[in-house]
Each structure stands twice: as C-alpha cells, then as structure tokens.
Amino acid sequence: xxxxxxxxxxxxxxxxxxxxxxxxxxxxxPAPSPAAADVKMAAQGVNVYYGEKQALDAISxxxxxRQITALIGPSGCGKTTFLRCLNRMNDLVESCRITxxxxxxxxxxxxxxxxxxxxxxxxxxxxxxxxxxxxxxFENVAYGxxxxxxxxxxxxxxxxxxxSLNKAxxxxxxxxxxxxxxxxxxxxxxxxxxxxxxxAINPDVLLMDEPCSALDPIAxxxxxxxxxxxxxxxxxxxxxxxxxxxxxVSQRTGFFHMGVLAEVGTTEQIFQNPTDPRTRDYITGRFG
Amino acid sequence: xxxxxxxxxxxxxxxxxxxxAYGVLSLLAAGxxxxxxxxxxxxxxxxxxxxxxxxxxxxxxxGHIDVNPPFTREALLQGRYSSLVxxxxxxxxxxxxxxxxxxxxxxxxxxxxxxxxxxxxxxxxDGIGDKVTLEVPMSSDFDQLYKQHLPRSxxxxxxxxxxxxxxxxxxxxxxxxxxxxxxFLFGGDSRYPELAGIGGAIAGxxxxxxxxxxxxxxxxxxxxxxxxEFAGDTRLTRxxxxxxxxxxxxxxxxxxxxxxxxxxxxxxxxxxxPLVGGMVLSLMTLPTIIxxxxxxxxxxxxGVRMAALGMGASRMQVVLHHVLPIAMPGTxxxxxxxxxxxxxxxxxxxxIGMVAFIANTPATPLDASAALPVQIFLWAExxxxxxVEKTAAAIMVIMAFLIVMNLLAVIIRSRTQTKxx
Numbered sequence: 122x123x124x125x126x127x128x129x130x131x132x133x134x135x136x137x138x139x140x141x142x143x144x145x146x147x148x149x150x151p152a153p154s155p156a157a158a159d160v161k162m163a164a165q166g167v168n169v170y171y172g173e174k175q176a177l178d179a180i181s182x183x184x185x186x187r188q189i190t191a192l193i194g195p196s197g198c199g200k201t202t203f204l205r206c207l208n209r210m211n212d213l214v215e216s217c218r219i220t221x222x223x224x225x226x227x228x229x230x231x232x233x234x235x236x237x238x239x240x241x242x243x244x245x246x247x248x249x250x251x252x253x254x255x256x257x258x259f260e261n262v263a264y265g266x267x268x269x270x271x272x273x274x275x276x277x278x279x280x281x282x283x284x285s286l287n288k289a290x291x292x293x294x295x296x297x298x299x300x301x302x303x304x305x306x307x308x309x310x311x312x313x314x315x316x317x318x319x320x321a322i323n324p325d326v327l328l329m330d331e332p333c334s335a336l337d338p339i340a341x342x343x344x345x346x347x348x349x350x351x352x353x354x355x356x357x358x359x360x361x362x363x364x365x366x367x368x369x370v371s372q373r374t375g376f377f378h379m380g381v382l383a384e385v386g387t388t389e390q391i392f393q394n395p396t397d398p399r400t401r402d403y404i405t406g407r408f409g
Numbered sequence: 410x411x412x413x414x415x416x417x418x419x420x421x422x423x424x425x426x427x428x429x430a431y432g433v434l435s436l437l438a439a440g441x442x443x444x445x446x447x448x449x450x451x452x453x454x455x456x457x458x459x460x461x462x463x464x465x466x467x468x469x470x471x472g473h474i475d476v477n478p479p480f481t482r483e484a485l486l487q488g489r490y491s492s493l494v495x496x497x498x499x500x501x502x503x504x505x506x507x508x509x510x511x512x513x514x515x516x517x518x519x520x521x522x523x524x525x526x527x528x529x530x531x532x533x534x535d536g537i538g539d540k541v542t543l544e545v546p547m548s549s550d551f552d553q554l555y556k557q558h559l560p561r562s563x564x565x566x567x568x569x570x571x572x573x574x575x576x577x578x579x580x581x582x583x584x585x586x587x588x589x590x591x592x593f594l595f596g597g598d599s600r601y602p603e604l605a606g607i608g609g610a611i612a613g614x615x616x617x618x619x620x621x622x623x624x625x626x627x628x629x630x631x632x633x634x635x636x637x638e639f640a641g642d643t644r645l646t647r648x649x650x651x652x653x654x655x656x657x658x659x660x661x662x663x664x665x666x667x668x669x670x671x672x673x674x675x676x677x678x679x680x681x682x683p684l685v686g687g688m689v690l691s692l693m694t695l696p697t698i699i700x701x702x703x704x705x706x707x708x709x710x711x712g713v714r715m716a717a718l719g720m721g722a723s724r725m726q727v728v729l730h731h732v733l734p735i736a737m738p739g740t741x742x743x744x745x746x747x748x749x750x751x752x753x754x755x756x757x758x759x760x761i762g763m764v765a766f767i768a769n770t771p772a773t774p775l776d777a778s779a780a781l782p783v784q785i786f787l788w789a790e791x792x793x794x795x796x797v798e799k800t801a802a803a804i805m806v807i808m809a810f811l812i813v814m815n816l817l818a819v820i821i822r823s824r825t826q827t828k829x830x
Contacts (some may be wrong), residue, residue, distance in 0.1 A: 210719065215641065242721030252712030255735060264730070265720045315716070322720065 127401065151383050159186040161356040162207060162244075162326060167221035169202055176202050178380045180221070184326070189348060189357045191388065193366035194377030196402065200360045203377070204328050207358065208244035209237050225326070242269055245324035249331040251311035253303035258295050261303045261314055262286060265322035281321055289317035290347050292394070309340025317393065327351065329359040333366065345370050359374065364404060376400045439724075454622060454801025460590040460603055461555035462544045463518065463579060465497040467489075467526055469539050480534040482822035483627065488530075490523035494545065501584075502575060511761075514574055517579075519546040521604040544586065545559030547601040551794035558794060593802065597768045598779060598787070602795025605788070607803050609770040613763070614752060615685050620687025620774055621694055621751050626744055628691075629698030630733070636726050637706040664692045665760025673761060681762040681777040689757045694747035701743020705736040738825035745818040749811050755782040756793075781807045 162184040169174050169177040173307050175200045184190050192200040200213065209230065211217045222229050230240050242265075262282040267269075272278035282299075286292035291313045295306070303318040304315055312332055319327060330349075333341040348357060361367050367374050368388055376397070384397040395401045419581070473496070474488040478578045479690050493607075499505065505514055522545035529543055530536060548553070550567050553559040556575065559567060565670070568576075579585050596606025600616045632653075666688035672678045678685050709732050733740075763783050771778035781803065789798040 147614070208719065213718065238721050238723050240721075241719060246715075246717060246719035248712065248719070250712060252710070254713060254716065254731060264717075264722075268720075268722055268726055268730075318716075318720065365456045 146359060150257065151309045151376065158351050160184065161186040162358075163224050163227075163228065164203070164206075165202070165222045165224075167219065167223060168204060169199070169206060170218045171214065172216040176380055177206075180382045182382055182385050184356060184358055185354050185373060187352055187354070188372040189352050189359060189370050190373045190375065191371035192358065192360045192375050193362075193364060193403075194383075196362075198377040199380045200375075200377040201330055202329055203382075207326070207328055208241050208246055210241075210246065210379035212237060216406060237382055239387075242283050243324050244320055244321035244326045244328060246328045247315050247319055247330065247332045248313070251308055251315055253306070253314050256306055257297040257300045258286075258303045258306070258314060262317050264322045265318060269322055269372050271322065284315040286314075288320055288351070289313045290343065290350075291317055308339070309336050309343060312336060312340070312344060313347065316344070316351075320351065324355065326356045326358065329357060331360055331362060334362060341366070376403065378403070411488055411614075412777050430639065432728070439503045439823055450801050450804050454798055454803075454805045455632070456556050456558075456797040457802030458590055459556075459587055460585050460593075461547045462521075462588050463498075463547055464521075464542055464544055464584040464586070465494065466500065466540055466542050467493055467497040468540045469493070469526075469530060469537050474530075480530070480537060485527065485534070488527065490526045493526055494518060494522045501579070505575075513569055514580050516731070517551050517572065517575060519548045519552075519603045520601055521546050521599075531751040544588070547585070549793060551796050552603050553573060556798075557585065558798070571730055593799070594806075597770050598766060598770060598784065602767075602791075602793050605796070605799055606812055607781065607784055607799075607806055609767060610784035610803070611806070612770045612783040613686070613767075616683035616771060616774040616778065617690060617780055618684035618748055620684055620753060621690040622744070624688060624691040625694040625698050625747065629695050629744070630702055630740060632695075633699045633702035633706060634728055634733065637703050638724070639734065645736060653696050653699050657700060658674050662756035662757075662760065663753050664689050664758030668757060669760045679775060679777070681765050681767070683763075683771060683774040683778050683780070685761045685774075686758050686763050686778075686780060687774065689761055690751040690754060692743075693754065693757065697747035697750065698740070698744050702740045703735065703740025705743075706707045706732055709735045728824055737819050742818045742822050745821075746815050749814040749818075751808065752810060752814070753782055755786055758783050781810075797818060 123266075128137065140191075160183045164182050166179050167180040168175060170207060180199075180203055194200050205211045206219060206223060207230075213218065219231065223231060225240070225244065229235070230244075254264065259282055262285050263272075263278050266278060266281045267354060272281055283292060286295065289299060291310060294310060295314075303311065307334050312335075316327075316332075336344065345366065348359070359367075359371065371388045372389045373386065374391040375382045376391060376395075376399070378399045384391060384395060384400045386396075391400060392404060395404060470493065471480075472483075473493045476484050476488040495511075495518075498518060499511060503515060505511055525543055525545045529541065547555070550559060554561070554568070558689075561568070561573060570620055576585075592604060593606045594611075595608040596604065596815075597609035599605040636646060636650065668685060672685045672688055673680055713731050713735065716728055717731050718724075722730065758780050763778065763780050764787065765777065765779075766787070767777050767778070767779050769778075778822060785800055785803045785807065788796045788803060
C-alpha cells in the first residue's frame with residue numbers, strides 16, 4: 122500500500138502564493154532535472170479503433186513524473202481519445218479496440234491481470250464539464266476515500282476531506298457549506314471540487330480533459346495556479362484547446378494532428394522552435 | 410397591397426381564435442363530464458357515511474340475555490340480546506300487543522341493534538340490572554326512509570301504515586337521530602346494508618398492494634438496472650425490451666387467468682387471499698415499474714457515471730451509490746402510479762376468487778378477503794336500495810386513495826425537479 126500521507130502538504134505551505142496567480146514561474150523553471158525526467162507513464166505504438174475507423178495511429182510518448190504534460194491539437198485530432206486510454210475509460214465504449222502498450226511505472230495497464238478499478242484509483246481524471254455528484258460538498262470529496270477504504274473512522278475521513286479541499290484551494294470558500302449540495306457552487310468552484318475529489322484518493326497521475334473549457338478567465342487562472350501547485354506531488358496530463366494555457370502551465374507538450382502525435386518535446390521547444398511544419402502552422406495560427 | 414394584407418391578417422387572426430375556442434370547448438366538455446360524474450357519485454354516496462339511529466331505554470336484565478355470572482367478555486359474547494332490544498322497543502308502544510304487529514314493529518330496528526347492547530355490556534359488565542339509554546341503528550328500509558331515498562306512499566311502498574305511524578311517533582318524540590356511521594369505514598361487509606362497511610376491503614386492498622409492492626419494486630428495479638446498465642444491446646435484450654412494453658398493454662383479466670392457473674392451481678396458494686391478489690397485481694405493475702425505472706436511469710447524466718468510474722468506483726458501486734439514488738424519484742413516481750392502477754383493478758381479482766362474500770377484516774395477507782374495487786362490484790350488483798349509496802361511497806373512498814397516491818407522485822416529481830434546479 123502506498124503511503125497515502127507522504128505527498129500531502131498543508132494549506133499553509135502554499136497559502137502565500139495562491140493569493141496571486143504568478144505565471145513567472147515558467148521562466149524561472151530550470152530545464153527538467155534528471156530526477157524530474159523519470160518516466161511515469163509511457164505509450165508505445167498505441168493504435169485506437171472505433172469500429173472500423175482508426176482514431177489514433179502509432180502513438181508513442183513518455184510522460185515524465187511530477188511534470189505537467191500538455192496535449193494540444195485541433196478538434197478531433199485524438200488527444201482526448203489518447204487521454205482516455207491512460208485510465209482505460211475507453212473500455213466503456215463497446216466498439217473501441219486498442220493495440221500497443223501503455224505502461225504505468227513500467228507495468229502494462231492493458232495486461233489481463235490489471236484490475237481496471239485499481240488502475241483508475243491510481244490514474245485520476247478531471248473532466249471537461251464540472252461533474253460533481255449531486256450530493257454535499259463533503260460527500261463529493263469523501264466518496265473516493267470511502268470506497269477505497271482510506272479512512273478507518275470519521276475523524277480520519279474529515280481530515281482527508283479538509284486537506285483535499287485545502288489542496289484544491291477551495292476550503293476557505295466552502296468551509297461554511299460543506300454539507301450543502303455541491304451543485305450550488307459556481308462553475309469554477311465545482312471544477313476545483315472535482316479536482317479535490319480526484320486528489321482525495323491520492324492518485325499517481327491526474328488526467329485533465331480540457332478542465333477550463335467551461336470556465337471564465339478568472340476561474341481558469343485559479344485552476345492553472347492550482348495545477349502549478351499540484352505538480353509538486355502529481356504527474357499531470359492536460360488536454361487543452363488553448364495554446365496559451367499549454368504554454369503557461371506545462372513543461373512538456375505533445376501536438377496531435379489527425380490521429381498521430383506529430384511532435385512532442387519541452388514546451389519551450391514546441392512553442393519557440395517547432396520542428397514539424399504542422400506544429401508550426403498550428404501554433405502560428407494558420408489552422409485550428 | 411396593404412388592404413389585401415389586412416384581410417389576410419384578419420382571416421388568420423379569426424382562425425387562431427377559432428382554434429383556441431375549440432381547445433377551450435373540449436376542455437369544458439371534459440371538465441363538465443368530470444364534474445357531473447363527481448357530483449352524481451358524491452350526491453348519492455355521501456349519505457352512506459351517516460345512518461339513522463333510535464334511542465331506546467334498555468333494561469339490562471341478566472335473565473333475558475341467558476348469561477350466568479361472572480360476566481366475562483367470553484360469556485357476554487355468547488349471550489342473546491335480541492329480546493332485550495325488542496322489549497325495549499315494545500315498551501315504547503304499549504298498545505302494540507298482537508304478535509304479527511310486534512313483528513312489524515321489530516322491523517324498524519337493524520339486526521345490528523343487539524350488537525350495540527352487547528358491546529355496551531362488554532364495556533360495562535357492572536351495568537347488568539341497570540336501565541340505560543342506548544342508540545341503536547335502524548333497519549335499512551327505515552334508514553332509507555329517513556334519508557328520503559324511499560317513498561312513503563305509492564305503488565312500491567315497502568312499509569305498512571302502522572310502521573309509518575310508529576316511525577312518525579319516534580320522530581316526534583325526538584328518538585330518531587342522524588349520526589356519523591363509523592361502521593361504514595371500519596367494519597366488514599354485511600348482508601344488511603346499514604351494517605356493511607368497507608374496512609375489510611380497505612385492509613384487503615392494503616395487503617394486496619403491500620405484497621404487490623414488495624414483489625414488483627425490487628424485481629422491477631433489478632430488471633431495469635440490469636437491462637440499462639449491464640446488458641449489451643443484443644437481439645435478445647431487444648426482444649425482452651419489446652415484450653416488457655407489450656406486457657404493459659395486456660388486458661388485466663389475462664393476468665388474473667395466469668394467476669388462477671399458476672398461483673392457485675399449480676402452486677396451490679390459498680384462494681381469495683390478498684397474497685395471491687398482490688402477486689397477480691405485481692405481474693401487472695412490474696412492466697410499469699421497469700419502464701419508469703429504465704427511463705429515469707437513462708436520464709441520469711453521463712457525467713456522474715464518468716466521474717464515479719474515473720474515481721475507481723466499480724460498476725456496481727456506480728449503480729448503487731449514484732445511478733439508482735438519482736433515479737429513485739422517477740422510479741418511485743412510476744411505482745406509485747403502477748400501484749394506483751393496481752388498486753383500481755377488478756378483473757384479475759375476480760379470477761382468483763377475491764369476489765367471495767367475506768365479512769371479516771383480514772388480519773394477515775393469508776386470510777381470505779375482499780378488495781375495494783371488488784367490493785364496489787359486489788355492492789353494485791345487490792338489489793337492496795341501501796347498497797346504492799354504499800356503492801357510491803365506496804367509489805368515493807377508492808377515488809380519495811387514488812387522488813392521494815397521484816398527489817404523492819406529483820409531489821415527489823416536483824420536489825426533485827426543484828432540487829435539480
């Protein structure tokens with residue numbers, strides 16, 4: 122059993138800088154250190170078919186530990202499909218067929234002896250549209266720890282809930298209405314609640330599928346800020362339509378185009394010196 | 410140009426008005442039929458909740474009732490009280506001595522009169538030997554006379570001239586009263602209209618619906634959940650789906666025949682009981698519940714399912730923790746509507762023998778019993794004038810239950826709608 126507590130930081134650790142969104146981080150960030158470049162997840166020649174139609178063609182990509190990897194590309198390019206392969210959400214689509222290998226900590230996640238339910242507990246997901254359960258704020262966050270047996274008693278559960286809400290920067294806003302229904306929160310708060318819910322079970326990897334596409338710029342800024350803090354503890358993969366967002370938050374970027382991974386590299390390199398002409402055209406706004 | 414336009418506009422506006430008027434007219438037609446129906450039922454049924462009673466001064470003589478001390482409840486239940494009641498009535502009319510005349514006089518009282526005396530004595534065993542004034546029910550004919558449902562004169566007169574005189578004298582002396590009739594709501598059926606009640610039928614219907622709910626609710630939810638969440642879209646599931654929809658349209662008498670053939674003849678379950686009635690009704694309610702549950706499961710937002718699956722919830726946990734709780738209001742609404750339909754069903758209950766005359770209130774679902782719609786059916790067939798108002802009143806009671814159940818369904822639906830907002 123992984124030590125659940127080791128990654129947790131308290132609200133005080135980052136209360137100071139969560140007040141002010143500060144995108145200057147990026148320039149200060151040194152080139153990925155060898156330790157940070159540990160490969161957390163890796164895809165090798167992944168093909169995805171929906172029935173007869175091939176949606177992804179020979180995708181190979183390394184996802185580095187405790188970094189944010191952004192997947193960008195025009196609509197329908199397969200980036201969300203790829204993201205959903207990483208926690209096997211595509212299993213739910215009956216016509217979907219996948220070949221190739223995807224590993225998490227060098228273990229094949231599509232191997233027959235992998236339990237999908239435990240995989241999804243290790244690879245959490247935040248969806249495009251905020252989708253809190255129609256229950257109280259507390260119950261939303263407590264749900265994961267409860268079904269995975271993380272808390273032995275109520276006190277422990279409350280601790281996890283408070284800590285997760287704190288990490289998602291939401292606790293101060295909702296502390297007086299923990300037992301009100303979560304659907305009454307604003308869109309941005311709901312999305313941060315979904316993040317709190319996902320990190321409450323302390324996954325290794327956090328998949329984010331256009332988490333800000335339904336939010337206004339201020340709520341988006343808060344989520345991006347939050348992602349910066351979360352990457353200290355989690356490996357994050359974000360699918361985004363917004364190139365600005367990818368350049369602001371990510372360390373590595375992969376560019377998808379019509380079902381193939383056209384280019385992958387450090388964010389700096391992709392945005393400043395793309396090698397693939399398709400990437401260059403997309404980034405300079407010639408299509409997309 | 411402008412002119413022709415204006416005529417067209419006017420024409421269109423008139424057409425619109427006519428169109429609206431048709432709608433209002435059909436509403437009025439439907440509404441007036443409903444009002445007329447309700448009016449006739451209430452007008453002919455409300456008097457069943459009341460009955461005419463006579464005040465009698467009864468001498469509680471131990472010798473007359475043929476009971477020896479100690480006067481325990483069991484001993485008193487064995488007693489005979491009719492002579493006590495009759496002599497109290499004869500005492501009001503000392504002039505009536507002829508045996509035939511006395512027999513006519515006794516016909517003013519209901520056979521239930523002696524039960525009033527018995528119940529009084531059971532409640533007050535020390536009262537033996539006292540003279541008490543008791544209010545006893547009148548016979549159905551005089552009850553109907555009091556309610557002016559039977560004529561005092563004419564061709565089909567049911568009363569002798571003397572009987573009418575005695576009746577008038579009691580009326581003048583202020584001995585006849587018009588009282589609320591609790592026996593109608595709480596008592597069992599009887600051959601005598603003034604003593605008949607729907608308490609037994611209500612209990613029978615309640616037990617039948619309880620059995621129906623206990624069977625159809627879990628089975629319906631399980632079937633709907635499996636079809637919606639686990640079964641793939643195969644030829645087999647599509648055949649099952651079509652058959653469930655067809656089942657909801659099968660005439661109810663066929664379910665009754667099925668119950669007769671299988672539950673009674675093959676399984677040998679007891680005839681005329683709410684248990685079998687409920688089982689037959691559950692066959693009818695099941696499709697309604699399955700269809701309603703499937704619809705509400707389908708309307709659960711996929712986001713909630715995705716969220717739970719993405720957290721590492723198993724499919725069973727997704728269903729039990731999220732989908733079913735969210736779908737529950739829709740399921741409950743469908744269930745209540747299904748049960749309301751079942752409450753009004755007569756034909757399947759006739760098939761399994763719930764049509765028998767049963768005067769007792771069932772204590773368990775395994776006792777033979779009447780049911781509300783069947784009781785209405787039985788009374789509607791009876792020749793006595795007294796049962797006409799009972800039939801209408803029983804319809805009022807069953808309609809009250811239906812309205813309450815449908816209101817409940819509406820309340821559940823609107824509650825959850827505001828919650829989602």
